[in-house]
Amino acid sequence: MAGFNARTGLEELEEYAVEHVAADIIVNANESNYNLPRPIEQAVAAKLAGFPFNRYPPMQAETLRGLIAEDLALDADNIRIGNGSSELLQMACYAFGGNGRKIAFPYPSFSMYGVYTKLADSIAAPYPLTLTGYVDPDKVIEFCRAEQPALLIVCNPNNPTGNYNPLEVMEKILANVSCPVVMDEAYMEFAKGSGVDPQDLRPLNKLKLVAGSTLALTGKYSNFMCLRTFSKAYGLAGLRVGYAVGSAGIMRVLGKTLLPYHVNAWSLAVAEEVYRQKDLYKEQLETIIEQRDLMREQLEQMGLKIWPSATNFLTCCPQGELTARLAAACEQQYGSQGEKTQQMLAGMYLYRKLLEKKILVRDYTSHPVLQGCLRITVGLPLENVEIISRLQRLCGEEAI
Structure with missing residues (x-):
């Protein structure tokens, strides 16, 4: 804030900014991927x-x-x-x-x-x-x-x-x-x-x-x-x-x-x-809830930890043996990442690989409490199929 007599305390705040990232499947902001009925x-x-x-x-x-x-x-x-x-x-x-x-x-x-x-x-x-x-x-x-x-x-x-x-x-x-x-x-x-x-x-x-x-x-x-x-x-x-x-x-x-x-x-x-006319949203809401619960089961089967969600999103992170495999894959592909934990590296690997396929999720991998976590908004059914399919490959043979 040099040169400006701003209010005390503002120097501690960063301007809220979200980097614009081109993506085909946007599931990072908990918006609805449905348009108006x-x-x-x-x-x-x-x-x-x-x-x-x-x-x-x-x-x-x-x-x-x-x-x-x-x-x-x-x-x-x-x-x-x-x-x-x-x-x-x-x-x-x-x-x-x-x-x-x-x-x-x-x-x-x-x-x-x-x-x-x-x-x-x-x-x-x-x-x-x-x-x-x-x-x-x-x-x-x-x-x-x-x-x-x-x-x-x-x-x-x-x-x-x-x-x-x-x-x-x-x-x-x-x-x-x-x-x-x-x-x-x-x-x-x-x-x-x-x-x-x-x-x-x-x-x-x-x-x-x-x-x-x-x-x-x-x-x-x-x-x-x-x-x-x-x-x-x-x-x-x-x-x-x-x-x-x-x-x-x-x-x-x-x-x-x-x-x-x-x-x-x-x-x-x-x-x-x-x-x-809010009753017209009933079918959309039911579909989102059904898709959320289906995605939770599929993510758990991959070895991911899922936070218990009653929303239109799922927050997940690798756990156990999968964490070590994904962390190793991250450093093998992207080089040393400094002082990051294995949990961070594993989540970072998934985030980057999804983004390479034009799938944008929310990155919490460096969060103090949610290390390695990604937050995935429930998208349209076909979008969800693509997200799950990609993660299955990443958590399977591609991370070996």
């Missing part, structure tokens, strides 16, 4: 004619908020809309963080938690997950009592491990911490969780929509917000739309941090159509 695509195309691009978008995204509120049998005051759930997460850090305040978040998890904490001029307080990637509610509660964070973030299902924690685990945390809580549920549509509040008097069809999610607890606890996104299950990553659900009080605080007209009109118009 045809009826929604047609409805969206019809909106283009005469669309008021010259006008600012609705200030409070009233239509989309109303649709979500009606669906969940809540009031519009319980909903806020953002540029993806990431903006709402960042604004929650601004709203409740600040100089000298701690923000607690899981590790390993979404890398932007630490970035948003720093941008909010707050103190990072990462808490560990279990060795298998789950939330231990008793340890989180104990952590919060000791550290006294101003905000607690929980990622469920967790990214990048994919673990889903049951509703009773989340409720135990909500009932026993004193600070506001953000429940980041970007991948909840893939989890097929169950469980509702037995005292919730909403109609059965409404309860089915929130089963297994902390959305089921919005009438019971006022100290949290649940974040959802259109980027994953609904394939709108390119338009950046998400929403927060919580008590009217916590939504008012969040709303103070949101800029005027912050979600563009076209994104809102498309998201409204998607939400109205």
Whole structure:
């Protein structure tokens, strides 16, 4: 930052950048590889004619908020809309963080938690997950009592491990911490969780929509917000739309941090159509879940360790004898890689060989906790066949 009087702390941050890599199969960012269902695509195309691009978008995204509120049998005051759930997460850090305040978040998890904490001029307080990637509610509660964070973030299902924690685990945390809580549920549509509040008097069809999610607890606890996104299950990553659900009080605080007209009109118009016809995604979601479970079995048969995923991705790494074989193959083909462990080398070998075949996955091979890991988004069925076929060859005779 030489030559500029930037705010203290920014020098510790790197600009967020993702290298553009040409690939035929893109499964590195947990996007949906499906486009819009045809009826929604047609409805969206019809909106283009005469669309008021010259006008600012609705200030409070009233239509989309109303649709979500009606669906969940809540009031519009319980909903806020953002540029993806990431903006709402960042604004929650601004709203409740600040100089000298701690923000607690899981590790390993979404890398932007630490970035948003720093941008909010707050103190990072990462808490560990279990060795298998789950939330231990008793340890989180104990952590919060000791550290006294101003905000607690929980990622469920967790990214990048994919673990889903049951509703009773989340409720135990909500009932026993004193600070506001953000429940980041970007991948909840893939989890097929169950469980509702037995005292919730909403109609059965409404309860089915929130089963297994902390959305089921919005009438019971006022100290949290649940974040959802259109980027994953609904394939709108390119338009950046998400929403927060919580008590009217916590939504008012969040709303103070949101800029005027912050979600563009076209994104809102498309998201409204998607939400109205979201039942059309049922077949896509079922296919992704079926493909995920099939891929898990196939990857395990190759000798890879798979983290337990309830999302649209699988995180895996070589283990045992396979690690040594792949590490040796890596150095034989690419030369010495310096001070890298065998686990790192094995994962690096798979990553590079996949990329040579124009298959782009997420590289976690040098991550302190996830050494040697690759995260693979579930793609289209034929893409998944190609990924598995390539990995089978790499983990078999080609690595000998």
